[in-house]
Amino acid sequence: xxxxxxxxxxxxxxxxxxxxxxxxxxxxxxxxxxxxxxxxxxxxxxxxxxxxxxxxxxxxxxxxxxxxxxxxxxxxxxxxxxxxxxxxxxxxxxxxxxxxxxxxxxxxxxxxxxxxxxxxxxxxxxxxxxxxxxxxxxxxxxxxxxxxxxxxxxxxxxxxxxxxxxxxxxxxxxxxxxxxxxxxxxxxxxxxxxxxxxxxxxxxxxxxxxxxxxxxxxxxxxxxxxxxxxxxxxxxxxxxxxxxxxxxxxxxxxxxxxxxxxxxxxxxxxxxxxxxxxxxxxxxxxxxxxxxxxxxxxxxxxxxxxxxxxxxxxxxxxxxxxxxxxxx
Ligand SMILES: Nc1nc2c(ncn2[C@@H]2O[C@H](COP(=O)(O)OP(=O)(O)O)[C@@H](O)[C@H]2O)c(=O)[nH]1
Ligand SMILES: [Mg+2]
Numbered sequence: 001x002x003x004x005x006x007x008x009x010x011x012x013x014x015x016x017x018x019x020x021x022x023x024x025x026x027x028x029x030x031x032x033x034x035x036x037x038x039x040x041x042x043x044x045x046x047x048x049x050x051x052x053x054x055x056x057x058x059x060x061x062x063x064x065x066x067x068x069x070x071x072x073x074x075x076x077x078x079x080x081x082x083x084x085x086x087x088x089x090x091x092x093x094x095x096x097x098x099x100x101x102x103x104x105x106x107x108x109x110x111x112x113x114x115x116x117x118x119x120x121x122x123x124x125x126x127x128x129x130x131x132x133x134x135x136x137x138x139x140x141x142x143x144x145x146x147x148x149x150x151x152x153x154x155x156x157x158x159x160x161x162x163x164x165x166x167x168x169x170x171x172x173x174x175x176x177x178x179x180x181x182x183x184x185x186x187x188x189x190x191x192x193x194x195x196x197x198x199x200x201x202x203x204x205x206x207x208x209x210x211x212x213x214x215x216x217x218x219x220x221x222x223x224x225x226x227x228x229x230x231x232x233x234x235x236x237x238x239x240x241x242x243x244x245x246x247x248x249x250x251x252x253x254x255x256x257x258x259x260x261x262x263x264x265x266x267x268x269x270x271x272x273x274x275x276x277x278x279x280x281x282x283x284x285x286x287x288x289x290x291x292x293x294x295x296x297x298x299x300x301x302x303x304x305x306x307x308x309x310x311x312x313x314x315x316x317x318x319x320x321x322x323x324x325x326x327x328x
Contacts, residue, residue: 005022005024005025005028009025009028010039011037011042012042012046014029014032015029015043015046015047021145021146023115026141026142029043030120030138030141033137033141036282040137047140047141048140048144050143050144051140051143051144052143053143053148054086054142054147054148054149055149055169055170055255056139056167056168056169057151057168057169057170057251058151058152058164058165058166058172059071059074059151059152059174060153060155060161060165060171060172060173060174061173061175061176062155062175062176062179064176065174065176065201066174066176066200066236066239067153067155067174068089068153070174070198070200070236070244071153072107072111072238073107073236073244074151074244074247074248075117075151076107076111077241077248078149079116079117083149084146084148084149085117085118085148085149085150086117086118086145086149086150086151087118087119087120087150087151088120088121088122088135088138088142088150088151088152089119089121089122089153090131090154090155090161118142118145118147120138122134122135122138131164132160132164132167132278133275133281133282135152135164136167136275136278139167152165163274163278169258169264169268170195170251170254170255170258171194172194172195172197172198172251173191173193173198175198175199175200176199176204177201177202177206177209178204178205191217191221192221195231196247196251196254197214197218197231197232197233198233198234198236198243198247199211199214199234199235201238202235203237203239211235214233215233218230218231227261227263228263229254229263232250234250284322287322288318292318297318300314301314
């Protein structure tokens, strides 16, 4: 599988190698999509029909709640059950092995050496943004590669992160006791996207209290009657692995529920809508940057300043130039 891969391998060659199980080709294509290279887009298009099989699991929650530790444990449990795993960490505040203590780091290293686990930390958001777009592209590559389960770790703040979490089939929101204002920390915008609530660090005092508070909040929620699914609350101690097996079972139940209720397709169509928008927004933004950086436009802007032209007319012209996206 690791016969040499020419430096200048074309996107098509890389796609072929990826489908044949070549991890190096996967890594290279991931870099290409992160950079937003046009040939990578062609590859993604070709690979798309080979995707859609993986169970995409979002793991979201405040920094330090134990998402990376939990994702590591989840990956181990999935591996024990014979599933292959991909993990994409989108956390600019801490790398995957961030605040982890030695024991956790050793486990993560072990996972790294398992050929059936692929981990990737997304570069922090670039100048151009596009984090949601590139994260979903990486998920697509892992799906085409044949990963059974793909986890996306995000901090539950920010529009990109929420967008990424929404793209998952099953979203796990991780809370921890005693974060000061417990509920507030996980309520802010992310509770309503939870399919499963995890109270991690259940070894700490206050876990029961948080579970009770969450239960009360769920009773007030309006989501369950609509979807027929009430988010279960699972308590875990990610550092020790307890509760993780139950969490994997609960994820499987959620997936089964999505399939039998027909919500699977509804949800994927909804996330397709958001993905298309993300792709368009990303391209428009890049094009807008490129167009307005041009020298001839600087002169136009100067003429607006001199009251020789008005911004509304120039904006129309910029819009036309941006709309001409061919080859971009
Ligand atoms: N006591 C306790 N500590 C935990 C547990 N899970 C994770 N931690 C610790 O919490 C810290 C943050 O974990 P990490 O996985 O990096 O959190 P993330 O920022 O959400 O990815 C680390 O020091 C972990 O060892 C747990 O269940 N109990
Ligand atoms: Mg983390």
